[in-house]
Amino acid sequence: MTASETAETADPVTGRSSPEAVKILIAGGFGVGKTTMVGSISEIAPLRTEEPLTEAGLGVDDLVGIEEKEATTVALDFGRITVSGDLVLYLFGTPGQQRFWFMWSDLALGALGAVVLVDVRRPRSSFAAIDFFEQRGLPFVVAVNGFHGEHPYPVEAVHDALALSADVPVLLCDARDRGSCRDVLVALIDRLISAAHG
Template identity: 80%
Template sequence: MAGSERTAAPVAAPDTVKILIAGGFGVGKTTMVGAVSEIAPLRTEEPLTVAGLGVDDLKGIEEKRSTTVALDFGRITIGDDLVLYLFGTPGQQRFWFMWNDLSVGALGAVVLVDVRRPESSFAAIDFFERRGIPFVVAVNGFHGRHPYPADEIREALALPADVPVLLCDARERESCREVLIALIDRLIADVTSPRA
């Protein structure tokens, strides 16, 4: 072997983690995936039509003009050795059947909450609790407002103490990134904590 030839050390591929971004209709899932993704996100948005009248509850989100009908997809690199693949779920009840397929292989989830309509988050919380998928709750501050502290939200949603509740703004990349880091921290803690 000539002295100028060097053998390159193998570079380990980063670990990839599948994360779901879930919550009720109109809570900001598409916005969150788009804000934090380092690639142009894949979106399956369709305009709301008269066919949805009486089916889709627009109370509190009357300005909404489109909805996710399948999924949103994005990617973010957290560090040299960790890449998150983000899958935003559809929020309307008629599309919830897709959550089962989307959750296959997911290590964790973010449940996005709109405090104007907290009841829209119950189905997502129940979904992940029943399947044993760790999650964090991120309260999306619409128009930059957070009228309730995290402790009050935890109590209103009847969340156990081990579920982190974070205040965020789904429009801001750094805010969304902090939510994802909190989820990764929870996943690591679940793996490394001693079992009773």
């Protein structure tokens, strides 16, 4: 399925067309705000697979800069948002720790695009997600999550630091804010539409 295809089908009872369902991944490193973003934007109670961080993760999970983190996603986060009467986004948040990266390929099946969340305090934590989508040719946008509401670097500097291709948009966001998350998803949809017509 491509972004240019319409998957609308008529309901046999009402005669109304059902909306196109589009799968989007929310990816990035450990502790960048993926679970928060899915929860902020989802119109349904999000499905979460969080487990408490334990001593077993000491020396395995990199908690530098996120020492206050108490739980982590071990499989996925799931949410849904209706963009319009003919478009519904299904959001799949990926796990961030390296030991769960094997799940990314399965989660990416059928996805049309992705959001890569970045924490500029730890930009290296998002390199793996960027590489993953670049290698698969899956369109994505980069969203810089401003922890504590701070954005110390302009988008141009982040774009250069992440060595992104010129066509990859970088946006500033706050994963706690529904409107901010919506703007990121709109930018991704715009990119998918452009790719479909390019």
